[in-house]
Amino acid sequence: MNIPLNITKTIHDWLFSIMPEGVATVTEWVIVAAAYLALFAVAGLYLVLLERKVAAWFQLRLGPNRVGPWGIFQTMADALKLVSKELTSNANIDKFLYNLAPYFVILSSLIAIGVFPFSRQFQALDINIGIFFLFAVSSIGVIGILLAGWSSNNKFAMIGAMRSGLQTISYELSVGLSMLTMVLLTGSLQLSEIIEVQRTGGWLILQGHIPAIIAFMIFMIAGTAETNRAPFDLVEAESELGAGFHTEYSGMKFAYFFLAEFINMFIIASIAVVLFFGGWLSPFGITDDITWFPETIWFVIKVLGIIFLMMWFRWTFPRLRVDQLLTLEWKYLLPINLVNLVLMAIIIWLNWTI
Template sequence: MILSINIVENNMLNMLLIAAIYLGIFSVAGLFLVLLERKVAAWFQLRLGPNRVGPWGLLQTMADALKLVSKELTGTVKADKFLYNLAPYFVIISSLMALAVFPFTQEFQAFDINIGIFFLIAISSIGVIGILLGGWASNNKFALIGAMRSGVQTISYELSVGLSLVTMVLLTGTLQLSEIIEVQKNGWLIVQGHIPAIIAFMIYMIAGTAETNRAPFDMVEAESELGAGFHTEYSGMKFAYFFLAEFINMFIIAAIAATVFFGGWLEPAWLTPLGIAEVFPAIGVFWFLGKTFALVFLMMWFRWTFPRLRVDQLLTLEWKYLLPLNLLNIVLMALIVWLGLTIQI
C-alpha cells in the first residue's frame, strides 16, 4: 500500500481515491476513539462501559453514529443560519486535513510537505474558528461564553504547542515529517535531546490537551458551568462533527507527539537487530499507532483523574509558567545542539 504521491504527476482520480480512503479510515477511527474513551473511563470508574452492542460493545459507537445521523437537526430561530451551519464543517475539515501529513510508516504518507510541522500547527488552529463561529452564531449565552473561552484558551496554548515543537525542530533541522523520522534513526528525539526534550514533551502534552479542549482544560464545554458550552444548540450530525473532531484532534496531538518525540513508525532501537522492519515494512504502522494510542491513553487518564481548572488559572498557567519556561527551554536546546551535547545512538 504505497500512497506516497507526487501531486503534479498523479491525476484527480488518484487524489479522490486517497481522500476517500482517508475519510473512511478516520471516521471509523474517530468512532473507535470514542469507544476507547468510554471503555477507559469505565475502567477508571469501576464500571463496565459499553458491553451490549456487539462483542465487548465494539459496535456501540456505530449505533450511536447511526442514531445521530437519523436525528433531527434543531437550531435556534435567531441563529445566524449560514455561520451556524458552517461551523461544524470548519472544525471537522481542519482536523481531517491535519491527518494528511502524518507518515504512518515508510512510504505511507499522503502528503509529504516540506513544512510539515508548520502546516500542522497552522491547520490545527483553524479549528478554533469553527468553535468561535458555532458559539457566536447559535445565539445562546452559554454557547457564547464557551466560544469566547475557547478563543482565549486556544490562542494562548497555541503558543506553547508551537514553541515546544520549535524546540524539537532545533534538533532536527527540518520541518518535514519524513525527515524528522529519518533523523530519529539515531535515537528518538526525546533521547537525543534529553533534558530539554523531556521538558518540551511535558509542555507539549499539557498545551496539547488544552488545545483539544479536554479536561482538565475543558473550559469550553465545562458541563457543570456552561451546560454544553459552544455546541449547546447543535444536534444530530452537526453535533457529531464537533464530537468526532474533538477525538480526531486528540489523535492528532498524540500522533504529532509520537512522531516528533518518539520516533514515529520507527521500532524501538533494541528491536532493530532482529530486522523485522526490513522483511515486513508495514509493521511501522503498528509502532506508530501503538505509540499514538499510548499517548491518547495518557490524555484520557488526565481527563478521568483531574478536576477542571478555572478560566483565569488556565491563563495564568500558560502565560506565567509554561511560556517563559518554554522560551528558556529553546535557549537550552539551542545550547545543547550548538555544543553537540545530544545523545546519538
C-alpha cells in the same frame, strides 16, 4: 519493503497503466481522499469507544458492553442514531454561520491528518514545512468553535466559544514553542525528515534529553488544552455552560464537533509521536529486519499510548478555572518554554546531544 509500500505502488502502477495520466492522477486523489475519510471515521468512532472503555475502567465501572461483543459496535449504533436525528435550530440564529461552523472544525482536523507519515510510504502529502502546516491547520478549528458559539444566539454557547478563543490563542504559543524546541534539534520541518533523523540518533526525547523531556511535558499539557479536553474543557464545561459552544447543535452537526474533538486528540498524539518518539520507527530497530512487518503498527501503538496518557489526564484532574488556565500558560508554561528553547540551543551549540 513493507506491505503498504507494495499495495500503494501496485495500485499506482495499475491505475496509470489502464487510463491516461490526467484521469489516473484525479482517480488517485479520489482514492486517497476516500481512504483518509474512512480512516477518519473509523478512528473517530473507535477513539470514542476507547475513551468510554478507559473512562469506565478508571472509575471502576464496566463500560459499554451491550452492543456486540465487548460493546465494539456501540459507537456505530450511536453514529447511526445521530445520523437519523433531526437537525434542529433556534429562531434567531445566524443561519449561514451556524451551518458553516461544524465544517470548519471537522475540515481543519481532516486536512491535518493528511500530512502524517503513518509509515514510510503511507503519507498523503509530504510537504517540506510539515510541522508548520500542521500547526497552522490545527488552529483553524477554533474559528469553527467561535462561529458556533457566536451564531447560536445563546449566552452559554457564547461564553464557551470566548473561553475557547482565549484558551487556544494562549496555548498555541506553548505548543508552537515546544515544537520549535524539537525542530532546533532536527533542523527540518519536514515530517519524514524528522523521522529519518531519529533512525540513526535514537528517538528525539532521548537525543535531546533534559530539554526534550521538558518540551514533551509542555507539549502534552498545551496539546491537551488545544484539543479542549479535560482538565481544560472550559469550553464545554457541563456544570457551568450546558454543553458550551455546541449547546444548540443536534444530530450530525453535533457529531461533527464530537468526532473532531477525538480526531484532534489523535492529531496531537501523532505530532507527539513524530516529534518525540520516532514516528513509525521501531524501538531499537527490532523489526527493521522483518520485511513484511507493517511500520504503521508501531505508529499506531505509540499513538495509542499517548492517547491513553491524555485519557489518564482527563479522568484524573479536575477542571481548571479560567484564571488558573491563564496563569498556568502565561506565568509557567511560556517562561519555562522560552528558557527551554535557549537551553536546547545551548545544548546543540555545545554538541551535548546523545
